[in-house]
Amino acid sequence: MTKTASEILNNPFLNKGTAFTKEERQALGLTGTLPSKVQTIDEQATQAYAQFKSKPSRLEQRIFLMNLFNENRTLFFHLMDEHVVEFMPIVYDPVVADSIEQYNELFLDPQNAAFVSVDAPEDIEATLKNAADGRDIRLVVVTDAEGILGMGDWGVNGVDIAIGKLMVYTAAAGIDPSQVLPVSIDAGTNNQKLLDDPLYLGNRHKRVSGEQYYDVIDKFVAAEQQLFPDSLLHFEDFGRDNAQVILDKYKDQIATFNDDIQGTGMVVLAGILGALNISKESIKDQKILSFGAGTAGMGIANQILDELMQAGLTEEEAKQHFYAVDKQGLLFDDTEGLTPAQKAFTRKRSEFSNADELTNLEAVVKAVHPTVMIGTSTQPGTFTESIIKEMAAHTERPIIFPLSNPTKLAEAKAEDLIKWTDGRALVATGIPADDVEYKGVTYQIGQGNNALMYPGLGFGLIASTAKVLNAETLSAACHALGGIVDTSKPGAAVLPPVAKITEFSEKLAEVVAQSVIDQKLNKEPIADAKQAVADMKWVPEYRAISK
Ligand SMILES: NC(=O)c1ccc[n+]([C@@H]2O[C@H](COP(=O)([O-])OP(=O)(O)OC[C@H]3O[C@@H](n4cnc5c(N)ncnc54)[C@H](O)[C@@H]3O)[C@@H](O)[C@H]2O)c1
Ligand SMILES: O=C(O)C[C@H](O)C(=O)O
Numbered sequence: 116m117t118k119t120a121s122e123i124l125n126n127p128f129l130n131k132g133t134a135f136t137k138e139e140r141q142a143l144g145l146t147g148t149l150p151s152k153v154q155t156i157d158e159q160a161t162q163a164y165a166q167f168k169s170k171p172s173r174l175e176q177r178i179f180l181m182n183l184f185n186e187n188r189t190l191f192f193h194l195m196d197e198h199v200v201e202f203m204p205i206v207y208d209p210v211v212a213d214s215i216e217q218y219n220e221l222f223l224d225p226q227n228a229a230f231v232s233v234d235a236p237e238d239i240e241a242t243l244k245n246a247a248d249g250r251d252i253r254l255v256v257v258t259d260a261e262g263i264l265g266m267g268d269w270g271v272n273g274v275d276i277a278i279g280k281l282m283v284y285t286a287a288a289g290i291d292p293s294q295v296l297p298v299s300i301d302a303g304t305n306n307q308k309l310l311d312d313p314l315y316l317g318n319r320h321k322r323v324s325g326e327q328y329y330d331v332i333d334k335f336v337a338a339e340q341q342l343f344p345d346s347l348l349h350f351e352d353f354g355r356d357n358a359q360v361i362l363d364k365y366k367d368q369i370a371t372f373n374d375d376i377q378g379t380g381m382v383v384l385a386g387i388l389g390a391l392n393i394s395k396e397s398i399k400d401q402k403i404l405s406f407g408a409g410t411a412g413m414g415i416a417n418q419i420l421d422e423l424m425q426a427g428l429t430e431e432e433a434k435q436h437f438y439a440v441d442k443q444g445l446l447f448d449d450t451e452g453l454t455p456a457q458k459a460f461t462r463k464r465s466e467f468s469n470a471d472e473l474t475n476l477e478a479v480v481k482a483v484h485p486t487v488m489i490g491t492s493t494q495p496g497t498f499t500e501s502i503i504k505e506m507a508a509h510t511e512r513p514i515i516f517p518l519s520n521p522t523k524l525a526e527a528k529a530e531d532l533i534k535w536t537d538g539r540a541l542v543a544t545g546i547p548a549d550d551v552e553y554k555g556v557t558y559q560i561g562q563g564n565n566a567l568m569y570p571g572l573g574f575g576l577i578a579s580t581a582k583v584l585n586a587e588t589l590s591a592a593c594h595a596l597g598g599i600v601d602t603s604k605p606g607a608a609v610l611p612p613v614a615k616i617t618e619f620s621e622k623l624a625e626v627v628a629q630s631v632i633d634q635k636l637n638k639e640p641i642a643d644a645k646q647a648v649a650d651m652k653w654v655p656e657y658r659a660i661s662k
């Protein structure tokens with residue numbers, strides 16, 4: 116196929132900009148379309164980084180990076196490789212939240228995403244085909260944006276989270292960026308602000324639900340599988356009522372996972388195992404309070420439940436370790452409006468002398484004395500000083516993970532948790548947190564974000580051609596990070612640092628691939644898990660292109 120100069124220069128998967136050599140310029144018909152100097156990718160990266168640094172705000176920095184991404188994926192990822200700790204919060208959480216809120220004002224480029232419209236189910240196949248544009252898609256991140264982080268319904272704007280998640284996949288695990296496809300399922304929006312906004316770019320009507328909605332999801336999954344049979348399908352930020360239903364429907368049929376349920380369950384269990392490694396306590400001695408018993412909260416509870424059962428407890432015994440708290444307070448078996456996932460984790464009123472008073476977090480903490488408290492409530496500042504001090508009065512090393520994103524929704528700040536507990540809390544936060552200096556010790560704060568897990572998990576599943584993802588593989592992955600954190604130092608983090616994300620994503624991918632192969636869940640024969648992972652890894656270097 117012959118490509119014109121503009122087809123090459125405007126294709127971010129092919130473009131090398133000033134790095135096209137003299138010979139390439141000649142062979143590809145690019146002679147004279149670029150300044151004469153031929154640059155190395157490192158020279159380009161140095162220039163681009165200086166431009167990035169010159170931007171006055173994090174949102175401006177993001178806009179710059181997204182433009183670079185639009186123009187030249189190889190250079191973007193080369194640069195991100197060098198600055199992963201600095202770029203993660205810009206291209207992903209938390210700054211991605213700002214760009215989602217301002218998607219319509221900032222829109223310039225669809226970023227090779229597929230926009231599936233609930234109003235045109237007959238176009239689903241063409242939509243995916245057109246967006247893929249002949250690329251060999253191995254990984255799809257899809258969102259319907261009903262539950263974007265903790266910010267609720269953002270309609271078509273939510274596509275940015277799918278794009279951001281995929282950027283992290285490539286930076287962390289090395290998935291080839293030409294083999295990924297972000298998908299927005301535009302089911303309408305119940306966000307009145309968007310419906311009233313003349314600039315809104317999505318379908319201007321309320322969300323469709325019920326049969327019509329599930330029909331579209333079905334058609335989408337079928338088309339996705341038919342067009343990209345070797346792909347993994349990652350669901351992100353669906354609403355609480357749909358996320359688990361969709362996962363249950365497809366998880367035994369295809370290679371798929373829900374990141375908010377399973378990715379989050381994995382990172383929290385890994386974080387708790389890291390914390391217990393520091394405190395030298397057993398998971399069997401923990402009382403776990405989930406504050407915000409929604410998609411993430413119950414995904415976390417189920418992953419820990421699985422761990423407790425593997426440690427030898429029966430399901431009934433294991434469930435006794437959990438206290439789920441939602442809007443209604445502590446969830447009892449007779450609480451109104453329980454979700455199916457919550458029903459498995461309720462308590463009995465007869466267990467408490469003051470059950471009717473357990474309608475808020477403070478009362479529950481007083482009554483239960485949790486040793487682990489996880490926040491996925493979307494309610495900022497709810498882990499107050501008095502609640503944390505009450506918790507810390509009854510346990511030596513309280514494990515406290517305020518995970519609600521973005522920044523403005525976190526249940527607490529790491530620094531406060533360290534101070535309020537006089538340095539005893541073992542903390543992880545949803546977004547990156549600075550080190551905390553307290554009484555001469557530097558406390559490193561783990562990032563309890565599913566971004567630590569899903570790249571390695573997804574990469575391992577794709578590399579091993581997994582048919583499905585099951586509990587055994589999830590559990591193996593949760594344990595894969597053990598040993599990566601040096602817990603001997605005072606103030607050690609409960610999870611490995613983002614600076615090492617490529618290293619531990621590779622380890623995770625290998626463990627996942629091995630688990631798939633051990634269970635004979637691979638579609639294609641794989642001789643060696645490690646080799647399969649190594650072979651699939653894409654590195655951000657320019658390659659020869661044919662005209
Ligand atoms: N750090 C991570 O990796 C990670 C992963 C997934 C989700 N999250 C965060 O967790 C939060 C929840 O996400 P989700 O997908 O589970 O959303 P969700 O809507 O499914 O769940 C939120 C839950 O919080 C409950 N809630 C609301 N107000 C409450 C209150 N006042 N007290 C107690 N509970 C209350 C809701 O009823 C709901 O059950 C979001 O902020 C999201 O960003 C973080
Ligand atoms: O996107 C994130 O930062 C993590 C998580 O998936 C969330 O929904 O908050």
Ligand SMILES: [Mn+2]
Pocket residue numbers: 264351352374375
């Ligand atoms: Mn999410």
